[in-house]
Amino acid sequence: xISLGMLLSLSATALASSKFGxxxxxxxxxxxxxxxVDVRVNSLHSHEGVVSYDYYSLKFCKPLDMQRSVELADERxxxxxxxxxxxxxLYELRMLENVTCKPLNCPSGQKKISLADLQRFETRINxxxxxNFVIDNLPVVxxxxxxxxxxxxxxxxxxxxxxxxxxxxxTPDQKxxxxxxxxKFEIKVNMHKPGLYIVVSVNIIPYSIRGSELxxxxxxxNPAANEYEPLTTNPELTSSIGWTYxxxxxxxxxxxxxxxxxxxxxxxxxxxxARVHWKAILNSLxxxxxxxxxxxxxxxxxxRHDIDRYNxxxxxxxxxxxxxxxxxxxxxxxxxxxxxxxxxxxxxQLIAMMSCTLFFAMMGFLSPSNRGALISATVLFFxxxxxxxGVVTGFYLRxxxxxxxxxxxISGTAYPGLTFGTWLFTEAVKLITRKGANTAPIISIxxxxxxxxxxxxxLVVLGASFGFxxxxxxxxxxxxxxxxxxPRHWLLSRSVLMIAPGILPFGAAFIELxxxxxxxxxxxxYYVFGFLTITALIVIITAAEVSIVMVYFLLVNEDxxxxxxxxxxxxxxxxxxxxxxxxxxxxxxTLRTWLGTLIFFQTMSLVSLSIWISxxxxxxxxxxxxxxxIYGQLKVD
Numbered sequence: 001x002i003s004l005g006m007l008l009s010l011s012a013t014a015l016a017s018s019k020f021g022x023x024x025x026x027x028x029x030x031x032x033x034x035x036x037v038d039v040r041v042n043s044l045h046s047h048e049g050v051v052s053y054d055y056y057s058l059k060f061c062k063p064l065d066m067q068r069s070v071e072l073a074d075e076r077x078x079x080x081x082x083x084x085x086x087x088x089x090l091y092e093l094r095m096l097e098n099v100t101c102k103p104l105n106c107p108s109g110q111k112k113i114s115l116a117d118l119q120r121f122e123t124r125i126n127x128x129x130x131x132n133f134v135i136d137n138l139p140v141v142x143x144x145x146x147x148x149x150x151x152x153x154x155x156x157x158x159x160x161x162x163x164x165x166x167x168x169x170x171t172p173d174q175k176x177x178x179x180x181x182x183x184k185f186e187i188k189v190n191m192h193k194p195g196l197y198i199v200v201s202v203n204i205i206p207y208s209i210r211g212s213e214l215x216x217x218x219x220x221x222n223p224a225a226n227e228y229e230p231l232t233t234n235p236e237l238t239s240s241i242g243w244t245y246x247x248x249x250x251x252x253x254x255x256x257x258x259x260x261x262x263x264x265x266x267x268x269x270x271x272x273x274a275r276v277h278w279k280a281i282l283n284s285l286x287x288x289x290x291x292x293x294x295x296x297x298x299x300x301x302x303x304r305h306d307i308d309r310y311n312x313x314x315x316x317x318x319x320x321x322x323x324x325x326x327x328x329x330x331x332x333x334x335x336x337x338x339x340x341x342x343x344x345x346x347x348x349q350l351i352a353m354m355s356c357t358l359f360f361a362m363m364g365f366l367s368p369s370n371r372g373a374l375i376s377a378t379v380l381f382f383x384x385x386x387x388x389x390g391v392v393t394g395f396y397l398r399x400x401x402x403x404x405x406x407x408x409x410i411s412g413t414a415y416p417g418l419t420f421g422t423w424l425f426t427e428a429v430k431l432i433t434r435k436g437a438n439t440a441p442i443i444s445i446x447x448x449x450x451x452x453x454x455x456x457x458x459l460v461v462l463g464a465s466f467g468f469x470x471x472x473x474x475x476x477x478x479x480x481x482x483x484x485x486x487p488r489h490w491l492l493s494r495s496v497l498m499i500a501p502g503i504l505p506f507g508a509a510f511i512e513l514x515x516x517x518x519x520x521x522x523x524x525x526y527y528v529f530g531f532l533t534i535t536a537l538i539v540i541i542t543a544a545e546v547s548i549v550m551v552y553f554l555l556v557n558e559d560x561x562x563x564x565x566x567x568x569x570x571x572x573x574x575x576x577x578x579x580x581x582x583x584x585x586x587x588x589x590t591l592r593t594w595l596g597t598l599i600f601f602q603t604m605s606l607v608s609l610s611i612w613i614s615x616x617x618x619x620x621x622x623x624x625x626x627x628x629x630i631y632g633q634l635k636v637d
Contacts, residue, residue, distance in 0.1 A: 028257050029136060030196040031095040037187075037199060039091045042132035042139070043083055043438055045161065047522045047589055049127035050596030051430060052083035052438045058124060058164075059117040061090050061106035061243055077379065077447060078372025083438045086134055093135070093185065095197055096249045101182075101216040104243040111240045122233040125177040126168060127592050130161035135187070136199040137369060141264065143186075143205050160523045162206045166230070176232040180206035182223060184246040190256055200255040213242035261369055264525060281531070284508035284538040291504070291545035323555035327631050328479035330555065334563035337400035340620075342411040343567060345393030345460075347617025350610055352385040353378065358536065361529040368525050379451070386412065386456040390463020398468050405464070412460030415613070416452055422602055433595060485559050492557060497565055501550055502572020505542045505615060506580075509535050513577065517584055521600070540618050543570035547619035548626045555627075566623035567616035574612035578604060 031037055041055040056062045075086065090104050133140040142162045166178035188201035207223040208230040215221055215228060232238060255262075334340050357378050360366055366374045393411040397403045424445070430437040490496065506513075512535045519526035526532075550569045551562045581604040591597045 028192070028198065030192065030198050032195060033096050033197070034094045037093045037095055038136055039089050039093050040086050040134045041089045042134050043085045044124065044129045044131060044164070045083070045523060046124075046127055046129040048592045048596070049124075049129060050521070050591065050599050051434055051593070052085075053124070053129070053434075054085050054438060055087060055131065057437075058121055059110070059113050059241070061104050061110045063088055063090060064107050076372035076376050077444060078375030078377075080372070080440055080444045081375050081379075082372060084371060085438055089133070091133075091245060093187070093247055096189065096251075097247070098249055099245070099247040101212075101221050101244055101246050103213045103216055104245065106243060111242060113238065113241050115235050118233045118235055118238060121165070121179055122168065122177045125163075125165040125179070125233075128167070128590070129164050131164055132161040133202070133204065135185075135202045138199060138202050138260065139264065140185075140202045140204045143203050162204045165206075165208060168233075176234045178208040178230040178232055179238075179241065180208050181231050181241055182207040182209045182212045182244045182246070184223070184248065186248050186250070188250045188252045188255060190252055192257060198257050198260075200252065200257070200260040209244070210237070211242065212244040216244050261367070264368070281534055281538065284535065284542070287504055287508055288538060288541050288545065291542065291549065294545070294549055323552070323558075323630075326483060326555060326558050326560035328477060329483045329560035330562065330627055330631060332478050332482065332560065333400045335561070336564075338397065338402045338404070338407045340563060340567070341393050341396035341400065341402070342407060342414060343613055344396055344617050344620060345389040345411045346415045347613045347620075348392045349382065349385045349389035350614040351617060352388050353381040354536065354614070356381040356385070358529055358533045362533060368527060379448075382416075383451050383456045384459070386459035387463040390460035390465075391467040392463075393460070394464030394467020395470050396467075397464075398470070399472055403468060405461075408461060408464040409457075411464075412457040415609075416456060418609075419606055420448060420452060422606060426599055426602060429595065429598070483558070483560060485561065486557065488557060488559065492554060492559070494565070497550060497572075498568050499572050499575055501546045501569045502574070502576055504546050505539045505570055505573040506576040508542045509539045509573075510580075511535075513580070514584075517581070518588075520603075521589055539573075539615065543573070543615045543618045544622035546570055547623050551623045551626065562623060562627065563620065566620045568612075570619035571612040571616035573615050574608040577611055578608040581608075
């Protein structure tokens with residue numbers, strides 16, 4: 001069990017991390033007055049369409065000399081897997097130089113727009129897609145009021161980026177969508193050195209203005225105060241689009257380089273409301289205390305009493321029923337031992353990967369400012385922890401007399417192969433059915449294949465070579481003939497055990513899982529890894545206690561086949577998580593495309609499988625220690 005001191009220490013870490021504080025990501029970049037500020041565009045994202053698209057998959061004005069291969073070479077693997085594609089833009093922002101209205105310097109022919117281009121704009125706008133800028137490594141955030149039309153059900157769930165336009169269902173006539181072709185940038189800067197300024201905040205307000213280039217030069221140009229005719233996707237009215245922008249600079253001393261990300265992190269409810277996390281943790285601790293009291297009562301009273309009676313008078317104890325009578329079968333090899341070995345090996349790998357990722361995240365090395373770092377680190381740790389997979393798989397294969405290198409190969413290929421194959425299938429579907437959708441370049445696919453085949457799999461084999469060397473001598477005699485299991489009560493049936501007990505570890509993690517889903521599918525930033533670490537530890541303790549209690553009941557009812565139940569009893573948490581993901585999709589998301597729905601449920605299925613494997617491994621290891629402890633105290637002739 002984890003000591004109270006450790007939980008208090010982690011609580012202090014969580015409290016510190018909830019203050020956000022800037023963490024390693026990039027060095028300070030400052031600008032002189034009138035110096036060009038770095039402005040780039042990022043992918044088009046939507047919580048309704050899910051699939052991300054290149055920014056220039058729509059008919060925006062773009063630099064003529066832009067090379068996709070050069071830009072992708074600068075992106076990390078994590079950015080590519082997450083769907084970020086960052087390209088240069090034609091927007092010219094000079095430090096502290098206000099711009100009332102300026103047309104974008106579009107190359108010849110790029111302003112003209114075809115019927116297909118307009119239809120593509122309308123489809124993306126209707127599916128809630130948002131444009132994204134990266135200005136001096138900061139993502140832009142839309143103001144609370146983007147448009148008088150984007151209110152109520154039409155209001156975006158995520159403030160990141162800006163609305164590409166107004167969906168036609170939100171326009172007065174509901175016939176055509178509006179295209180936002182004028183952008184107002186509101187940028188705050190801090191003079192951290194004399195004559196040198198740093199960008200500390202970027203907001204954006206989009207407007208739809210038909211003929212924006214014509215009204216741009218007028219003295220009374222003010223889209224916030226004046227009503228301009230909107231630019232629609234009606235092909236009879238729109239044959240070309242003029243792109244314009246405004247820039248407003250503001251000096252501030254309240255925000256500096258070290259805390260410029262705080263405003264972005266605070267946009268998420270999970271990062272800005274520590275009280276919610278503490279209440280969830282306290283509720284989870286209550287579950288732990290109740291289960292812990294049950295385990296303590298079971299061990300200190302019932303088990304100790306039974307063990308003392310059994311050891312003092314073996315002849316009298318033979319007439320009893322219960323867990324003591326299966327001592328000759330409880331250490332019998334499980335059914336399908338090779339598959340259980342594979343599950344445990346992959347479970348230890350996932351737990352180690354998660355532990356390393358959370359540790360470095362809490363230390364601040366996986367900052368949101370370091371785009372793609374979290375996913376890149378997760379992939380790296382998963383590959384490196386393959387060594388533990390091999391050690392655990394090889395250890396159990398040897399001790400369960402199923403030592404074969406074929407099972408080691410399956411252990412190193414089954415789970416990562418399923419994950420990689422599912423992702424690759426989705427990428428292929430996007431490539432075939434969605435023009436302009438962000439798909440991983442062949443070099444990234446080759447990199448992942450290389451990490452798997454050339455690094456991960458050899459590490460599994462190397463680990464298995466060590467695992468095959470270790471054998472645990474059993475102190476308990478195993479009967480030659482297997483004891484018949486009496487009829488079970490329906491509460492101890494396998495179907496009930498697969499579902500019911502898992503509600504407890506799921507309940508312990510429910511709040512954090514809700515926030516993580518918002519980060520994955522609604523564009524919120526999740527950065528309270530201290531709370532997440534505490535929650536993960538609580539889930540581990542809860543899973544262990546639930547498994548021990550339920551396995552004890554099985555043994556009391558003379559059911560000695562405890563190994564697989566110890567895995568799927570806490571693994572039921574995955575079933576509850578998947579069911580909740582369905583509820584989440586129905587209530588918090590608006591999935592408007594079949595491909596977005598496919599990606600959502602594929603991802604949730606893989607996450608659920610990962611939870612089942614890792615939490616199930618915790619259950620088995622806890623019950624293995626529990627059974628060896630209680631049966632090791634019996635004196636058997």
